Amino acid sequence: MANAPRYIEELIESLMQFPGVGRKGAERIAYFIIRSEKTVGKNLIQALDNVNDMLGNCSSCGMVFLNEEVDTNSMGTKDCSCRSDRNSEYICVVENVEDAIKIENTNSYDGLFHVLGGAISPLDGIGPSDLSIDKLLERLNSDIKEIIIATNPSTSGNATALYLEKILKDKEVKISRLAVGLPVGSNLEYIDDKTISTAIAGRVKLN
Ligand SMILES: [Zn+2]
Structure with missing residues (x-):
């Protein structure tokens, strides 16, 4: 029993490393796990x-991939499978992996993705050099016809989109941004x- 509080404390501190989980939340989860059937904790460990x-992060596009899909080439570096079976005319630029997965799950896009790893936010000390914009520029080649900027319609997402537009405008590639407006239904x-004023500004032509 003597060491029990130390192990509980270690679990609480590990849980507190997750985003949005403070001390109180971590304690609730830890005591829930302790009270529950052993299978609850074992499933979490699994x-x-x-x-x-099983998952890896691509050093080029920033996407996650299944390790078993990875080829190790003669240089000993890993190539992400996203380079092969996708439509390589498009690169959709997103802030985070979860945004790419959200778009992927719509089944409306079959092009490549590029994950920036966040958005420009001077207040949080995040500038262009903190994002993988240099890697995006490295990926531009004659196959790529369009860059679709899919950053969030937020202050930082807009700042990032403007920055990308500026650095991409003299490249031989079309630049577009996801439409912002009224939610469907x-x-x-x-x-x-x-939202209404943004929708008016971004209205589409019907004839
Ligand atoms: Zn990749």
């Missing part, structure tokens, strides 16, 4: 092991002014 062992009456 899921964490799978993610650690919504009612104007319930939509905030900012």
Whole structure:
């Protein structure tokens, strides 16, 4: 029993490393695990092991991939499978891996992705050099016809989109950005002014 609090504390401190989990939240999860059937903790360990062992991060595009899909070439470096079976005319630039997966799950896009690893936010000390913009420029070649900027419609997402537009404008590539406007299935009456004014600015031509 003497060491029990130390082990609980170690679990709480590990949980506190996750985004959005503070001391109180970490304590709730830790005591939940301790009270639960052993299978709850074991399933969590298995899921964490799978993610650690089976997934890798591509050093070029920043996407995650299944380790078993990776080819190790003669240089001993790993090539991400996203380079092979995708439509290489398009690169969709996103802030994070989860944004790319969200777009992928719509089944409406079959091109390449590029994960920036965040967005420009001077208040948080994040500038262009903290994002993988240099890697994006390295990926430009004659196959790539269009860069689709899919950063969030937020202050930092907009700042990032403007920056990308500036550095890409003299390249031989079309630049587009995801449309921003009214949510599908919504009612104007319930939509905030900012969203409506953005939708008016971004209206599309019908004839
Ligand atoms: Zn890749």
